[in-house]
Amino acid sequence: MILNIIAGVKWCNIYITNNSYHHKYFNMKIYSIAILSILLAVVFLNCTKKDQVVAVTTTNTTDLVAYKTSSAPVIDGTIDAIWDNAQKLAITPTVPDAGNGLFAGYIGQKFPATLRSMYDGTSIYFLAEVPDDQKNIKSSPWYFNTTTKLWAQEPTAKTFDANGVLTREGFGEDKFAMLWNVDNSTPKFSTQTCYASCHVFTPYLDYSVTPAVLKSNAASGNHYTNGADEKIDMWWGHPNRGFAFNKMDDNYQDWAGGPAITNLTGGNGNGRHFDDLVVSSTSATWPFRPVYTADATQGSISNRQSLKLNGTGTTVTVPLWVIPNSTDDFIKASDTLAGGAAVKITAISSDGVLTFADGTIDPNISTDYQRLGSSANSEVGAKCFPGNIVAPVNNGRADIDMVAIYTGTGWIYEYKRLLKTNDVLKQDIDFSSLEDQPFGFAIWDKSNYQHGIQPNLMLKFQK
Template identity: 65%
Template sequence: MKFLQSRKFWVVATLTCVMGYLVSCTKKDQVIIPTSGASTTTLVSVKTSTAPNIDGSIESAWNSAPKLNFTPAVPYPGNGLFTGYNGQQYPATLRSMYDDKYVYFLAEWADADKSVFVATWYFDPATQLWAQEPTSKKFDSNGNVTRDGFGEDKFAMLWNIDNSTPLFLTQTCYASCHIFTPYTNYSVNPAVQVSNAGEGNHYTNGASEKIDMWWGHLSRDIVFKQIDDDYQDWAGGPGVTGLVGGSGNGRHVDGLVVTGTSANFPYAPTYTVAPAQGALNNKQTLKLDGTGSKVSVPMWILPNGDNYYYVLATDTLAGGKAVKITGVSSTGVLTYNGGSIDPNSGTDYQRTGDAVLGGDGPKCFPSYIASPLLGARADITGAAIYTGTGWIVEYKRLLKTSDGLKQDVDMSGLKDQQFGFAIWNKSNNQHGIQPNLTLTFKK
């Protein structure tokens, strides 16, 4: 959910490109695009006396829930960030039910590939080094794709907490997209105005404005039947974000609160520290042959593992299945307590197939260690099934959580809630967006 320097221009352009596309997923075992169907921006949640099992299968209870048909589209920010993805559309449907305790959602969208192998570790025989696949498409100087992305299939929903963010009413998720806004760089003397075509994050426009952010990572958190519950705030306001051009980070996991102000420029707010949880990087730095140059290698592996895309944190504990890499040679041989791995014989640990669209050998290593989400971050239960043609994702959350920090949207009053929906397809940053949606509860 990125921004141009002219937010108004991009919002209008994006709304134009996402209107008028229809989709409906009508089969339990297949995601397809229908030839007809009504499109709207309103998702009607119906009351149910039978709570669905959160397992990714479509039970008969869902038959009474009308479908919202929409098509998130990748916008054109105009700076090359979404190159290779601009204009892509991800037809989807969404259904909702509720009871006295929970609100339930069922999302479906077409996807030709199941993308759960994220930034896989592989061995490059040309350099004799271990490397990771890119999380989005890579290009040469002429704009030709040199390697397809190895990002994650995922989705997100954004909600306006207590209608605290006024711009959300007209811009939905764009209300917190401030990347690429110009700023004054005071780290140099004299200070200079910078157009900023670089990095940045979401943040709101006022100290009282907060947005509830649900992330459905279909490679990692879904392993534990969880959807990541986060929130967005104003990241210190213009006194900070106006100086760093949108790179002020207003995205935080639930449960974190401001503790003070950083002593370093630009004096952004500091937050409490979250315990280790969720996806952790499976990466470390070692010296070649113990004394040479420092290189990056995976930290934990399953010595006999095939086609696995994560290592469980519990398997890294004493007696677990995983072993820790303790050394790497100048020829790429990895050592661990009790054995070694030589990646030079065959392609088990190397890239395979086509140079651009090919994959990785069956014994290549995952990029992350999986552990459950904790506390307020674990408010949303979810399950996902890849059907061969697309995703079916089922999830639920309490209508009113135990949140006392204004980091969750409260649905217990059954009032209309505006939201935005985004879909990532095999990419880390580039994604399709559908703003200006409304959830309404049928009484």
């Protein structure tokens, strides 16, 4: 009780001192009782207020407390002072062993990060800080191979020889994701979060051969749920999908047609879809996957095409659009429009020279467009072209505003979303009830598929 009173006094910023050592014992006792009575009353009154402040300095390993705020942070990648009011949750997403070789070379890697959250009457806000000594957002860049005299793209993940020796670092992206249970529709999510829809361990019958054979999911780790009404909201902080336009990419996961289909297709049973897409008909592709409506051109498209060497020779792949002499991480779709900075490659010579409408690019005269470094220190030339053309996400995919800032030592991701969106397709999590929400968090570091996972986290709202 005395400790509670002392804590209450400290919390209320009430400090009482008594520098007199000459009072009689009786008077001192009466004085002490009176003071303690006053303190009890003060603590009682304050601790029964409905707007009691949660101790924001407390951290644990699973709970993220969203601080109730009357002043919203500015979503600009600068950490405003108001964020000091929010609890900082330390997490360490770790790359698991998926059991199918998909994460080989990354298993056990840890990506420490911190999360904070706030909310007001309309929106919820998040701040993620991820230490990282290297910025990687130019996915699978093009480079010129001086030996083969051909253009090629770097791998998005580490590559190894037959003895398991690293032959080349990956050139994937730094990104992150959050998963949420839409309307508590996915029962397993409450205890498994991220793993509730990940089916990398599930074998399937491969009907591409006769007779069909049981195979492991060695090719991919696609997500899909286990029931027609089960959906998971998936938020991506993805460099090639909205990242460059201050948006996250809002996706969802469903059951991909159900076990009768996913048990046959295995890795092809992909339940991940962009928001706004729905099953368009009862028709299906081989073997029997449902067909979803088409997405408008948004997010990113591959920056590649096929041309013949010297116009008549062997067909090779080369970049489709380039910005000559640029060191930018992105080529935006707007760059490819009339008057934009990008030019379209129209021809390729046998020695690798690229031709466009008003000139050429000769990759032989410097290392600007070439593969550099050893397997342990892989690099590319400063002017190597991005592997994707990026465009803004729109409509339901654009529900989440985000600014990503690389500081030189790590990433600051600051983002917000309405507590309740205009979604009528049950593809978004609804926070408006302020109920506790389980979630999972994932971090990629210079990779495409391989990522660290932090499951079984819980968002709680300060009332």
